[in-house]
Amino acid sequence: MGAQLHRILRTAIIRGELVPGQAISEIEMSKRFSISRQPVREAFIKLGEERLIEVMPQRGTYVRKISVKEVLDARHLREIIELSIVREVTEKHDASLIKTLRQLIAQQQKVKPGDSRSFLALDEELHRTLALHAGRELAWRVTESIKAQMDRVRFLTFDFATPMPQLVGEHAKIVDAIESGDAELAAQRMQSHLRAILTSLPLIAERYPEHFVDE
């Protein structure tokens, strides 16, 4: 139960359904989901470790506002990890991987404009495929957790601008590079792909100031 609730709340926060700064409480959630406080508490602890909420003892629990610094920090770490991964898989020259990736891209192309949830799920699936194919399960677990902060920003992005076709194009270019066997080219394209958020982040932070912490 606690694990289930953790995933539910996690996606709700990432999607912005639980707005930053909003107060939530163990009792409130236990009533809403008709469970006791204990599983809620355990879900809260996990969310706190992921920096998605802040538990203040004897005071209350709040959905954390997005920190630009933390997003940049997460992005940087993710870049380090994923660049290494994409280099690894490129060296492997695995045809079956290429096929899987191309199938994912085909699915991404079919996503209807505005369906940001489906796209982000397929996007995550692509990055996950790369990591697991490199045999880096631990690296993927870490990436998955730090990605949350970035995804919060991306969900805001999709609200007013949807460059989905461009992102799919970047994915295709990356896969092309992997197939070519040029690890540095693949890494370079992955890098610029992962740096896209750098240009959008300041705009988002300015457009949705109430979602971000002042710093």
Next chain:
Amino acid sequence: MGAQLHRILRTAIIRGELVPGQAISEIEMSKRFSISRQPVREAFIKLGEERLIEVMPQRGTYVRKISVKEVLDARHLREIIELSIVREVTEKHDASLIKTLRQLIAQQQKVKPGDSRSFLALDEELHRTLALHAGRELAWRVTESIKAQMDRVRFLTFDFATPMPQLVGEHAKIVDAIESGDAELAAQRMQSHLRAILTSLPLIAERYPEHFVDE
């Protein structure tokens, strides 16, 4: 309380005081520390996420045996992160950092042979200093958590061989490289430093088979 107990059990597992495979239970720990099951339970959840114990519902909780694959995975990820960090700090040319590092090394030289606890604490302090100086708090949190699996091996290592002076020498060489401003040299030395475990790991696994999972 839960957080305190988490640290206590964490270090106990890393030091091998709680032996791999050993059954522990929430009730047992609650009695030993004179607290209720709930804080114990929360500590267990965290330890489970760090892969230090395994909680099997309705069956029991066990100290996880060391997995060679997981140690190698952790080492690899750590190398990626720390190489990036050491490159960053080298580019910064910060004299105060060099001073701090040299002080740490001086303390490491004073550690008495056999006092592996003190040495590992100072070792961690050095790596932590580098990460935080690069402004990579998130990267350090990740490193800290994945380091646990490696430290379990290192504590076994110290039981029969103590190459502490050699390790201190490696640290000194790394700091020299950082001071010289040659980022690639610093990274190269850090890399070989972090790869030391690769040679000792097979020996340890063979010497202490009961500490390792069969795979």
Next chain:
DNA sequence: ACTTGAATACTTGTATACTAGCATCCAAAA
């Protein structure tokens, strides 16, 4: 001798009751 099955003693998971601390609000006093 072997197998089967029920009782028992564990385990973790969940629900509830109680404790301690913080914040707000409102009234009373200066």
Next chain:
DNA sequence: TTTTGGATGCTAGTATACAAGTATTCAAGT
């Protein structure tokens, strides 16, 4: 009008009680 102090209602932290499931043990029956 301003300040102070206490009552009240909230919060999370902890302790305890109960539920559900597993492994073991031991005895009874074949």
